[in-house]
Amino acid sequence: MIGILIFIIGAGVGFLVGWLLLRNKLKDMQEMEREAGKVQREINTEREIWYGFSEFNEKMVAIKKERKERILEELKKVGKMRTSRVTDLLDISRATAFRYLEELEKESAIEQVGKAGREVEYKIK
Numbered sequence: 001m002i003g004i005l006i007f008i009i010g011a012g013v014g015f016l017v018g019w020l021l022l023r024n025k026l027k028d029m030q031e032m033e034r035e036a037g038k039v040q041r042e043i044n045t046e047r048e049i050w051y052g053f054s055e056f057n058e059k060m061v062a063i064k065k066e067r068k069e070r071i072l073e074e075l076k077k078v079g080k081m082r083t084s085r086v087t088d089l090l091d092i093s094r095a096t097a098f099r100y101l102e103e104l105e106k107e108s109a110i111e112q113v114g115k116a117g118r119e120v121e122y123k124i125k
Helices: 002-078 083-090 092-108
Strands: 110-113 121-124
Touching: 002 083, 002 092, 002 110, 002 121, 083 092, 092 110, 092 121
Parallel strands: none
Antiparallel strands: 110 121
16 A cells, blocks of 8 residues: 555656646747747848848839939030039039049049039039
């Protein structure tokens, strides 16, 4: 009888220890799955951000190209233009207009007439 009682108590304690170990293992596995999910979400977010930057850059390159083409078209019509006319034509800042004109000059599409200042004009080469 004492043997059966010891067996039952041993089986109960063994079951309890096994259950506690299994429960802890399941908790660890769930925590690892949650962490893996977080990492995957972070990776997806970073991909979306970088894809967004790439898409944004492509749009900006297209806009810049279109604006420079409009400058060239206007120069063909009027002959000479100042930076202020480009700012009005494209509704952009003076700095941006100057940058576009500089790029067109470096591309040998236009040339500067005058040395410096607000009196500088640009014409088609």
